[in-house]
Amino acid sequence: MNIYNTCEQKLKQWISRLYQKSVVYLSAVLGFFLTLFITVVHCVLGYFFNGIITVFDVIQPLCYGALLTPFIVFVFNQVFSDVENARTQVRDMKKSLAKTYVAMINQRDRNLTLTKDHEVLRGQKIKVEKQLEEQATFFSAIVDLTPDIIMYRDESGNIKGCNDNMLKLLGLTNAAQLVDLLKEDHELDDIFAKFDDILKLNKSDVTYESTINEVVYQMRKRPAVNAEGNLIGIMLYGHDITKLKYEQDLLEKTSRDKSNFISTLSHELRTPLNGIVGLSDILMQTGHFDGDDMRNLKAINVSAVTLGNIFNDVIDLNKFERQTFNVIYEKVKWRDFLDDFETLAHLMTEQKNLDFNFNVEGEVSEYLLLDPTRLRQILWNLTGNAIKFTKKGGITISVRQHMDGDSAELTFSITDTGIGIAKEEQEKIFGLYYQVEGTKQSTGTGIGLHVTRNLCQALNGSVRVESELGKGSTFTVSFTFKKTEHEIEKKEIKSSLRVLLVEDVDLNILVARTMLEKLGHKVFVAKTGQEAISLFKSEKIDLALLDMQLPDMTGFDVADVFVNELNCSVPLIALTANVINDRKEYEKHHIDGVMNKPLSLTKLVENLQKYQE
Template sequence: MHPSRSTTRASLHVAIAASTAAIFIADLKLPLGITVWVLYFGPIALGTFARRPSVPFVTAAVCSAMLVAGYVFSPAPGTEVAAYSKLNRSFCFVTLWAAAIIGQRFIVARLAVERENWFKTAQTGLAPSLIGELTHEQLGENVLTFLARYLGAQVGAVYVGLDDGSFRRFASYALAPSAAGPDRVRAGEGLVGQAARDNRLLHVTGVPEKYLDVRSGLGGHRPRQLVVAPASTDGKVEAVIELGTLNAFDSEHLELLSRVSEAIASSVRTIGFRTRQRELLEETQRQAEELQTQQEELRVQNEELEQQTRALQEAHAGLENQQSELVQINAQLEMQAQVLERERDGLAHAQGELQRANTYKSEFLANMSHELRTPLNSSLILAKLLVDNRQGNLTADQIKFAQTIYSAGNDLLTLINDILDLSKIEAGKLDVRPEAVPLARLLDELSATFKPVAQQRRLELATGAEPELPAAIHTDPTRLQQILNNLLSNALKFTERGGVSLHVRRASDGRIAFDVRDTGIGVPIDQQEVIFEAFRQADGTTNRKYGGTGLGLSISRDLARLLGGDLIVESAPGRGSTFTLRVPERYVERELSPEPNVRGTPERRRSAPVGSSPRTVPDVPAVPDDREKIHHGSRSILIIEDDPAFVRVLQDLVHELDFQALVAQSGDEGLAMAEKYRPSAIVLDVGLPDRSGLSVLDALKHGSATRHIPVHVISVSDYTQTALEMGAVGYAIKPVKREQIVDALAKLEAKFTQKLRRVLVVEDDAALRESTCRLLSGGDVETVGAGTAKGALEQLRTSTFDCMVLDLTLPDRTGFELLEEMAAQDQYAFPPVIVYTGRSLSLDEEQQLRRFSHSIIIKGARSPERLLDEVMLFVHQVEAELPPERQRMLRDARHREAVFEGRRVLIVEDDVRNIFALTSVLEPKGAKVEIARNGREALEHLAGKPGVDLILMDIMMPEMDGIEATREIRKRPEHAKLPIIALTAKAMPDDREKCLAAGANDYIAKPLDVDRFLSLARVWLPR
């Protein structure tokens, strides 16, 4: 209610009451003869100004009561006055109520007029807000602003219907973002959607908490009432208006919304029509422009056709003239054909001579290649032996000199290979193998190579680079170094005093520039192009001062172009020369030869090279164990198992046998605990959450501190043969009985409490048998020799051995027959067998031996070390307690491992850094690395070069990713059992499942832990 209106109404009521009271008092004081009651019409007249129709009736009732009271309590009049006073009072009573009825009708009529005026004022005020070139947003803001002001609403929103039947909020009034609901609602969703569906106004009182807030800068409050009014025309809802107020909406407010809804709906529809009309107009204009363009094109085509027609007519006339000329030319051609025939015969003869010359050249180059490479290779081998310094008798400077000799010899061999293979240069088939080339290391290597030469010639050699250059560039290091070697060699050769410098900078075009400056003789301007021609020099006389073939700069320029760069020279006679090699910072592969380049530039780089990360033991174990009770000399068993229930069973059994129990629930934790606590024995599960238990076993057996610890494997999968070959003392398949676990623990106890280990050496050569026994015996290892199969069987029947070394060539029977009889007869013990033979084995023989033997060693230069390494695996001898010489032999044996020796490993990877890192890990182990840059190349490689032993498959690659490639490989029957290890840089939880589902045997995430990676590779490489 408006405050002024409330004040006026209160004043009116006071006036009515006061006047009525005054008249009543006067009526009481004066005698009946005085007609004071006539004044009661005054309050009734005042009541007609009230806004309630009931006010005249109430006033008349009060006045009637006072009229009667005045008649009763007024002073008594005379006799004649009393007679007509009652009649007067009755007449007044009737007249008062007649006046009240008239007053009530007057108020009702006045209120109706005011109400209608209020509606018309609202409609008139709203009309300007609905006309004009408006958008839905502008219309909504105009409507909300007017209605909020006119109806006293504090918050509101307008939703406009869309073509799909939903309604979107186009405008809002005082609506806080935190209180705003969804921007779009469908019919039937919420109050807005329901009002739109029913086309019915909704008046909501008692708005719930947190439904909607009316907010200001100081705070907020929920509205008292809401009204949701659909705006429809022709029965279709075009918009929905939602308003909220802190006061209340009366019936007039609701009726006003109903009255203006059709006008609002018409405006919304008009805006929609106007918008669609504008879109259609724009579409029509666009089509008109396209039509005009097409007409212009047709006109141009018509003109061209006319020109072509004229040209054809002219050509036809010309052809007729040419036909006559051809008759004359034919005669001339016949004469020329005879001449060409004679010239062709001459060319054929010359071609034959050229082929013979090329043959002689190729034979010469081949002979020269052999004559040069043979002594150079010998020099390289000897230099490498000096660099290794196995006897430890060289000084640091001598080793550095040997490294320089070896590095320079390798550079020379590479240069000879490229120069003498002239056919490859002429055919443009030189390979480019781009990789990261650290500039600092490149400068150091060049300085180490050429500084002795410069010192010998008493010249200064300086190298340097601008500080803002990248740490490395991506190009072919061999080709780059070959060019720089040639430039530095020439600079030193043609400089007699002063110095030579190599400076690396960024050229003006963004490429990397290598400036080789000298203070030598210089090159005349007219000779600066000649020096880049093959077999040409600035001084080409026979008595020239400086030697050389004249090929160096020619090859260098060709190689620079091959790398995407160029080679230029700035020089003046007597003032020195500056040769500048400019190459791109990142090599871009180009089609230079028909041969595929499997080591080409990768399309993208993602992961860092292979690395390793340290393993740690958690401070608080996930499963309580006895690690706090462990001290030096404690008898402990490490349980590597992720099943808590099975761990408790094993702990109880370990405690029953009077051992301390250590628990690790992952492979990495188990390895860390094995290295830290050095347990007496280990119980290992294969199915661990982070890595395969077999890779954990491999890591244990390849760690010098843990390889002597006996390990018993328990798993749901059957990898018995693999685990035993890797050095496990036993294997049990789940579910296992309690008795089996007790037996396994007892076997472990027997192994680490065994004081004496016995090895049976079966060898027919007495001298070799004696040397083998001396190699293996010592400390707590006893060796027993046998020269025949019969003697070996007798030893196996009467004694127990931890390991057996067997030669296949025996005087009374072969090693194959001996193994067959050992397997067939229960009376013979069957310890782990290591075949130590000098004969070459066929594939069938190898497969036959694999059924009985844990390892096959072919006698050779490195075989004693390998034999010692394999035997130590099965006798569980602590490596640190061996003599230093045997420890050195074990280190040498592990440098190249039998499981990797000669194995073909296909790396499917598009990142050259990872290729380089994996190759650096595998090749020193003896593996033969083959490379494919994506899944498609891998499939082609397998089809063209079968016999791959292991695939390392990256997941994210161009053309075909690793998942798809793995599926395609598994579709081929011949590759159904080919081991595939998936490599990926992603860390999503489902990566492992995706890889295994596609057909991968195992999975390892980047960056790779080298030890874990090697363990995994050993597990899956076929033995």
């Protein structure tokens, strides 16, 4: 095949060269024959007209032929050359066209392939678009079906859409109306835009509660962030919690009512109990009883005290639940406190014929600043438990005390020889309503130790237990209280006081003045704060009763002027018709006591006697 092609090519080359040469030869031959033809014609014509052929008739045409032949050769050669060029160009063009045609065919094939691919892709795109459309429809249906509200906005806060329930809630028909509404209703706009700044800053969810048209929503916002981490919008989802809120409020109210009821009941029961405790104390001290009578009397006393402690626990538990628990620090003569505690603990152990030891180590200041009621409650709870769980043996109470600067560090250890507490139970016993299973003695309320621990924490103290099952337990509580000095200055006892009554209501003045005068005191009345200040300057006053709501000033303002500007050192007693919630507020203004209006004669006498001394 290759040999054939080579031969063909060589043949073509040879023909081409021959052709090139033949043009010259052919032109020369043509020139020769043309010259010959002219010569012959010239000779014939000479002979015809002259009847003779001369040398000139031959030479002359030959000369013409010789002169014309190169020109003819050149012209022919040029013509043939142009023809050849044209032919070559045509051939090249044909080749080029063929190539172009082939390229076009290839391109067409490629286009066909691409078209097919495009068709496939288009089909896929339509399918995906359809799926997306379906998904959007599903999501839209879900979004519209939810009873909650949904809204989404772009990063600038422009509303991009919302669900049907949002429109229904606001009485609108489309999102455009919502945009218009929010331009006018700034309050509503603020609800939706709340915490946007925080959300944009942190790019994290925010949650808050808001009420729209009496429906309470828990709003949850989430930033929409693209792949580059840029905020592209904000989604808002509001969950309707109206019912939940209502039920929660109802539940809280019910719980509060229950706690209040129990607390009130305990309060009410504690009052007669105090009577029992007090009267049994008096009877025990008369010396009229001995033997069984005395034992019974002690039993009454101890039972009433124990019951009182349970009520105290219940009341405090309620206060802890309502977070209204307050520690009330007051000056306490420490030795008396310890003596009372020892006496009662001794009485309690006597009831069960247990040995009793009470040891005190170290010394502290005579007077300490503490909450005696709460400290007593802690110690009684622990001692009561120790006695309850001890059948035989005894109870030992050790008090270790020492001064550290102005602070008294106190540690009480209450040790029993009772049933003990298993290791795994030792932390659980401080839980609310927790009782150790299987103990016959576990007949308590299950709140005592829970309240005890809370009380210890409230007094900045601690409680811990060490115990061995079957051998006994030791509960240790530790506190630090500040020492305080006893005011030993002796005040002149006065039978008649000069009382400044600061009150603006005439009737209240009449009542208070009548009472005070009947009790033998001299009364100076001021109906305004300014009058009170003038009277305080001009008269020698022993005690001032201050109404809290005066026309020109509050009772606190008057007290501040008395103390800070007039160097008042006389007792100030506030008169208020409101519930006394926080005595600290009064103490801040150097007011020594507070009395509720209307003035109770008994309370008034009590207060006056206190300051007469």
